[in-house]
Amino acid sequence: MNDALDVTLRLLVVFVVFLTFPLLIGQTEHKVMAHMQGRLGPMYAGGFHGWAQLVADGVKFAQKEDVVPTGADRRIFQLAPAVALLPYLLVLLAIPIGPGEGAVGEVIDAGVFFVLAVMGVGVLGALMAGWASANKFSLLGGLRTAAQLLAYELPMLLAAASVAMAAGTVSLPGILDAFEWWWLPWQIVGAIVFFVAGLAELQRPPFDMPVADSEIIFGAYTEYTGLRFALFLLAEYAGIVVLCGLTTVLFLGGWHGPWGADGLGWVWTLLKTALLAFVVIWLRVTYPRLREDQLQKLSWTLLVPLALAQIALTGIVKVVIE
Amino acid sequence: MLAADTHGFLSPTGVEIAFFLVGLVTFGAALVTVTTRQLVHAALWLVVTLGGLAVEYLLLTAEFIAWVQVLIYVGSVVVLLLFGLMLTRAPIGRSPDADSGNRWAALTVAVIAAAALIWVVVDAFRTTWIDLDGAPAGSTEVTGKALFQNWVLPFEALSVLLLAALVGAIVLSRKAKADATPAADGGAAGPDGGGAAKADKEGAR
Numbered sequence: 001m002n003d004a005l006d007v008t009l010r011l012l013v014v015f016v017v018f019l020t021f022p023l024l025i026g027q028t029e030h031k032v033m034a035h036m037q038g039r040l041g042p043m044y045a046g047g048f049h050g051w052a053q054l055v056a057d058g059v060k061f062a063q064k065e066d067v068v069p070t071g072a073d074r075r076i077f078q079l080a081p082a083v084a085l086l087p088y089l090l091v092l093l094a095i096p097i098g099p100g101e102g103a104v105g106e107v108i109d110a111g112v113f114f115v116l117a118v119m120g121v122g123v124l125g126a127l128m129a130g131w132a133s134a135n136k137f138s139l140l141g142g143l144r145t146a147a148q149l150l151a152y153e154l155p156m157l158l159a160a161a162s163v164a165m166a167a168g169t170v171s172l173p174g175i176l177d178a179f180e181w182w183w184l185p186w187q188i189v190g191a192i193v194f195f196v197a198g199l200a201e202l203q204r205p206p207f208d209m210p211v212a213d214s215e216i217i218f219g220a221y222t223e224y225t226g227l228r229f230a231l232f233l234l235a236e237y238a239g240i241v242v243l244c245g246l247t248t249v250l251f252l253g254g255w256h257g258p259w260g261a262d263g264l265g266w267v268w269t270l271l272k273t274a275l276l277a278f279v280v281i282w283l284r285v286t287y288p289r290l291r292e293d294q295l296q297k298l299s300w301t302l303l304v305p306l307a308l309a310q311i312a313l314t315g316i317v318k319v320v321i322e
Numbered sequence: 323m324l325a326a327d328t329h330g331f332l333s334p335t336g337v338e339i340a341f342f343l344v345g346l347v348t349f350g351a352a353l354v355t356v357t358t359r360q361l362v363h364a365a366l367w368l369v370v371t372l373g374g375l376a377v378e379y380l381l382l383t384a385e386f387i388a389w390v391q392v393l394i395y396v397g398s399v400v401v402l403l404l405f406g407l408m409l410t411r412a413p414i415g416r417s418p419d420a421d422s423g424n425r426w427a428a429l430t431v432a433v434i435a436a437a438a439l440i441w442v443v444v445d446a447f448r449t450t451w452i453d454l455d456g457a458p459a460g461s462t463e464v465t466g467k468a469l470f471q472n473w474v475l476p477f478e479a480l481s482v483l484l485l486a487a488l489v490g491a492i493v494l495s496r497k498a499k500a501d502a503t504p505a506a507d508g509g510a511a512g513p514d515g516g517g518a519a520k521a522d523k524e525g526a527r
Contacts, residue, residue, distance in 0.1 A: 073414045076366065110462045113389035120397025124369065127404050131362055134414050146405035153398060170462050 010106070011093075018089050022237030023054045029281045030054075036285045057230075064226035071134035072223065080132060081224070081231035084125025087118045088238040095245045096173045098255045098265040104173055111172035112160050115246060116153075119201065122235065123149045126203075126210070129232070130220035141219020144210040144292065148200055151299035156197035158307035159190040162314045163250045176254045184253070186317060190310040191251035193303050195276070198243040200295070202236060204280060206287035209295055244276035245269070252276075341381045348374030359416040365403050372396050384460030 030053060034041025046052025068077055094111050096104035108114045123145060130142020164170045166187065167178040200207040211219035221232050248254055252272045255265030290298065351370035358364050372395040379388035404412075411417075422428070469477055 071414065073362075076362075108385075110386050110389050113386065113393060113462075117389045117393035117397055120393060120401075123401060124396070124404075127401065127408075128366070131404070131408060131412055132414070139408060139412075143405065143408050146401050146408070149401055150398070150405065157393075 014092050015089070017241075018092050018238060021241045022234055025240050025277050025281075026054050026233075026237050027051065028277070029284075032278065032281045033285050036282075061227055061230035066226040066228060067223075069134055069223050073132040073134070076128050076132040077223075078228070080125050080129035081228045081235070082125070083128060084122055085231050085235040085238065087122035088235060088242050090118050091115045091242045092238075092245075094172060095242070095249055096176060096254065097245075097269040099176070107173060108171065110170050112164050112170040112175070112250075115172070115242075116157060116160060119239075119242065120149070120153060122239070123201070125232075125235070126220045129224065133220070133223040135223050137216040137218075137222045138220050140216045141210045141222070144216075145203065145220060147292070148203065148207065148210060148295060151296050152197040152200040152303070155193050155299060155303035155307045156201065158304070158311060159194035159197070160250060162190040162307070162310045163187060165311065165314045165318060172249055176249060176256070179253045179256055181253070181256070184251075187251055187310070187314070189306055190314075191247065193307045193310065194251065195243070195247050197299070197303060198247065199280065199283070200299070202239040202243060204236070204240070205284040206290050207295060208289055209292050212289060240277055240280050241273070244273045244280065247276055248272040337381055341378060344374055344377045344381065348378065359418065359421070361407055361417055362404070362412050362414075365400060365407060368403070369396055369400050372400070379460070382460065384465075386460060386462045386465045 031041045031049070042050030042053035044050055045056040068074055091114075093106050094104070094108050094115055098104075126145045127142050130138045130140075130145065133139075163175060163183075166183060167175040169175060169178065203210050211221065216222070221229060224232060248269055253268075254272075255269050257265070257268035348371055351367050351374060355364050355367040355371055358367065372391065376388045376391040376396075379385075379391060
């Protein structure tokens with residue numbers, strides 16, 4: 001195939017996934033949460049079980065007035081949603097969904113570093129929003145976001161490093177090529193640490209202290225309206241897609257499955273990602289919000305030591321089997 | 323730079339032009355960082371500067387260093403900086419008192435440091451070209467091999483230094499805590515001084 005056409009097609013596919021998958025997860029969240037709480041959830045929009053609810057929400061957001069507070073730092077206030085959203089688009093480029101070079105947006109040599117680095121940049125968007133809004137609630141939200149990121153970045157990195165050690169490479173397709181089924185029990189602690197730390201980085205419940213609505217309205221996003229607010233919400237759901245996809249690729253074997261790994265590898269990736277996304281929603285309905293000091297304690301006294309123990313275990317097993 | 327033996331200085335390749343343009347942007351962002359009167363804007367321009375440096379690393383085939391640069395500096399150091407600013411003082415608009423009277427001394431030191439660095443780099447690597455056949459010189463594999471075969475001792479020495487700094491931070495923060503009122507709050511004395519300080523601040527609120 002023509003090179004330019006090939007690149008364009010890949011970018012287009014990644015972009016479409018970026019626009020549709022977060023909406024799918026959002027709709028699933030509406031319905032799953034509702035049924036877990038004995039409700040029906042959206043039933044009218046679109047006719048069949050409210051499938052078009054989020055489309056209707058999007059239209060509603062687009063119609064709202066885009067307000068910038070008088071005291072706000074205009075340019076940074078307006079730039080913040082883009083900074084929060086774009087990193088997830090870049091990360092999606094690097095996640096392989098099937099075997100071979102054809103099933104990934106772009107093969108990146110230091111893929112693990114790339115995805116973690118770029119995901120960290122997304123948090124800058126929340127910080128910028130929190131500061132530029134000229135609102136105390138927003139500033140508190142921004143502060144909590146920063147504190148949370150600093151605490152949870154480390155265990156996430158350590159857990160990812162453990163997989164990279166096991167595979168002997170930091171390229172995401174390379175890690176999948178090296179994957180064996182027994183990595184699952186071997187790396188399970190790392191997987192849980194990575195997933196929990198990722199949830200905290202996305203500020204999903206039970207780690208939603210930075211946007212705790214009963215205390216600080218909506219944290220850094222309090223002053224946002226209309227499309228810019230919708231972009232922040234989209235960033236959250238794109239973050240879920242990225243986190244679940246990454247956990248799948250790093251710890252659950254991505255396109256490997258009991259059968260059909262040749263032609264149907266991408267189905268396995270999507271299935272595992274969807275399952276993890278369901279767990280994310282499930283956790284939101286199940287657990288109450290952690291207090292700020294509990295958040296810090298969980299990270300520094302539990303997740304970091306667990307991640308270090310996982311790295312030690314990985315090293316020992318790696319040396320023994322060689 | 324890339325393919326430099328076939329191209330003269332006056333007929334640059336696309337990569338060279340990109341390198342120059344990104345360099346200009348980086349330099350401009352760095353200048354704005356130190357001259358702007360708005361504290362938080364300075365931190366955000368620093369993000370542009372550090373990001374520009376990462377792009378330069380990419381153009382020089384040092385992919386590993388580029389991503390680590392983004393991970394450590396943009397993802398952690400700048401976030402820490404913004405966190406500190408927001409905790410202490412981050413007014414929207416200009417802060418006239420944010421300037422220092424030492425600007426000429428600072429400028430002199432900066433120019434001397436830059437001149438020394440440029441001179442050393444040009445003198446040391448004047449005739450060195452990157453070999454583009456085989457594995458790229460800056461890829462993770464090549465960097466890792468060089469680090470753990472030729473440079474193990476400096477690497478380990480650095481680790482010990484960082485460990486000492488970490489222990490020092492814990493000692494300092496614990497001492498500060500003992501000096502303060504012995505009020506038992508829920509703050510966790512985490513393995514990191516910053517973590518404990520943060521928990522205290524949150525508890526106090």
